[in-house]
């Protein structure tokens with residue numbers, strides 16, 4: 333029989349086949365896409381890029397002396413979980429408010445130490461020196477110490493932590 337003379341039953345069969353196939357594909361998509369998303373999405377996820385970190389009550393920090401505060405944060409980047417440690421120096425001065433400096437040297441990221449006798453920050457790696465306000469005194473760093481944006485909320489000091 334030529335295709336010109338197909339029976340209506342044949343057309344119904346074809347129609348049912350097409351509909352079944354379409355429904356099957358739709359069901360596979362409905363069931364399969366969330367499963368694929370579940371397995372792939374963590375690898376596409378981004379780290380938390382910025383957040384406010386509490387450094388506790390402002391009044392806990394003595395006046396005129398940089399005070400170190402250390403904390404660590406757990407991060408999830410896709411499938412990778414890691415812990416990062418941070419250190420800051422809080423400098424509270426009468427009439428000038430508060431400034432929070434990163435303890436990471438702006439040269440090659442070694443951790444700075446506050447030397448009270450010298451009233452300077454010293455980098456143990458290449459002997460850079462910064463004054464109490466983070467200005468470079470000597471050494472290879474290209475810029476002063478980095479500062480954090482701060483805010484006070486009900487007497488608590490917060491810094492804005494931004495990650496690249």
Ligand code: FES
Pocket residue numbers: 437438439440441442455456457458459460471472473
């Ligand atoms: S890392 Fe601090 S001076 Fe080089």
